[in-house]
Amino acid sequence: MKVMAQMSMVMNLDKCIGCHTCSVTCKQAWTNRAGMEYVWFNNVETRPGLGYPRTWQDQDEWKGGWELRRNGRLTLKSGNRLKKLASIFSNPKLPSIQHYYEPWSYDYETLLESPVTRNYPVARPYSLLSGKPMNVEWSGNWDDDLAGSGEHAVKDPMLKGIEDKVKFEFEQTFMFYLPRICEHCLNPACAASCPSGAIYKREEDGIVLVDQDKCRGWRMCVSGCPYKKVYFNHKTGKAEKCTFCYPRIEVGIPTVCAETCVGRLRYIGIMLYDADRVLDAASVEDDQDLYEAQVGCFLDPYDPEVQRAAEADGIPGDWIEAAKKSPVRRLIMDYRVALPLHPEYRTMPMVWYIPPLSPVVDVVKETGYDAEDRGNLFAAIDALRIPVEYLANLFTAGDVPTVDKVLRKMAAMRSFMRDINLGGDPDEEIAASVGMSAEDMYEMFRLMAIAKYDERYVIPTAHSEQAHGLEELATECAVGDYDQGSPFGEGSGQGALTPVAIENFNMLKERQTSDHDASVTGGSKRGRVNLLNWDGRGMPEGLFPKHPDDGPKQ
């Protein structure tokens, strides 16, 4: 047994409203620069739909991920190492920019410099690649909310085999949103495809990163990742991917996408797993067994033997504690309501999803029946094969009973809680009908519905004897901050600074939990106002310099 810890995420799809806040904040934080215009580390797709890049799920076409050879060995679907090297001069499976979209901007100059005219001047779009005027014909989320579904959503690769059953007539259709980030896989195909060995999995927390100094731009990872979550920065010629916001995670705060999620549907926590079992689990024969096989790799942090082994493998005590409290572990292992996205790619993804019950609930509601009644919902889950089969294609390699079980749990939770909310007694029998105890069901409800910040994100901080080396301190960005005593002026003497992220976090917390004007002058900043933390209320001390006549104020 080799115990390793993995930073992982679960998203509850029922709560996603498709607002794209996560995508936008992620972009602002990480990919808001030249060469990365088309890059969305986090994107939200309408399902059924084409996804981003278009039809990424069609592995017959893109050949991403792993494949079990007839001799029982796992190989990259796009071919063995020799074949990869032979195709290095022109990657046959690289999506072209058209599969994403051609990034553009507008010619705002014409607006600003326009003389007075009778007609409004128009800012025309021009391509950020060639600098030439262009017609905008496609972009990310062009098919948002089933827009143009007759033309686009029908091409969803996941509809293969069930096309005839899915209706795109307005009244009969179903849809939901699928937010996606890099899966930080246990068996990452991106790393395995990288000829330079630049993509690595961090031993401590399993985050998969690209070493920008080692990447040579062979772009094999872009085609190797079945989720198409490695992007090629066309300005620097290097691959870049979601970093799980590791500078934030290291200091114990959630990723930007999770922090800003409007639906509060993301959970972050540790999973302990047995690294020795991963390859075997990824090599089980039947695609539909992959979900169970992956669950079989996870370890129970309450098991004393696991604890001993974890300690022997150098996992710190507070990380084991965090694994116990991990909301991700509870949703995956205790309640078994979270499922992996496309386990059949055999990369052992670590961002899991609670499939949405809402397509089912919507239908029941529309028929005028009680959509919180367990009997009605169960019957509808059985009757509405289409959404369920579709969900199975996404989350269990087509295994319908597993998805069915999860949806039943959610439906049961719905009617169980209705009874309680209406002042009745909790009905043990409802919980029992899906194989859960009443307490578990209530706890599951709490976690899924009303869990607070520190229940949703259980993130142990990184253990570093060189805390000053943390990335945030290593960058030179000491936002509006200096220490008078530092020998070389602003930003020097870095060891003395509090990371901006931590300071924001503490102040945000103070503001959210107190009802007076929270101080924005705290931290090590002694009398300076961090405007990032000022919410516009009142006039905090130190916002303006003191008037010389005012004398000592306090």
Place this chain on the structure above:
Amino acid sequence: MALFLWVIVPYLCFAVFIVGHFWRYRYDKFGWTTRSSQLYENNLLRWGSPMFHFGMLGVLGGHIIGLVIPKVWTDALGISEHGYHIIALAGGIPAGLIALAGLVILVYRRRVTGPVFSATTKMDKVMYVFLAAAIVLGVWNTLASGLFHVGGEYNYREGVSLWFRGVWTFNPDADLMGEAPWGFQLHAMVAMVLFALWPFTRLVHVFSAPIGYLTRPYIVYRSRDERPGQGTGSRAPQRGWDKPTLQKK
């Protein structure tokens, strides 16, 4: 003059080549990349790039055989001058022509595809001129002197090759080059300038040919404390006097 051209210049270029690479690797690992433009355009690249690269690998092999292996060795193997000649031409001409055709496709693509053209740096353009010149002259030499015997027969294995090996043994004979046909002289000169430019162009990616991929384990694990004192990022914290690499043009 011959001394300057064929003794001093080669060592100068060679020194720039070595020191330049050392410098580039030390200070610009981030810029060490193929700068692939496949994302922008694939239909032409799909043909041009493999043709060019595989052709160049053949050309490289041919140069090693022709320049490095002494004539006495092949004589000892019982390969007649004529036989060697046939083999060299049979290998060299197709490889050279394929590389040249690939290059033509790639340069054409670079010029007419908007995004690729606007991603082309000045250094790229300079490099292309010398690269193309070297290849064209090389093909010309092979065809002209090897096949059609324009301007009389010239056996480079008794001239250029001896000079080339002389450079490596620090005993170059400039006259050998001075007597070579102009095509060979020009080819060698252009190639030397190209080597001097090499470390400052995208050509550096040749030296990261990922052979190690064949033997390393599929998944790479790395500890975040791998490089003590350097913190969690893969790059060391920058000092105030370092130029931020991202802003470098």
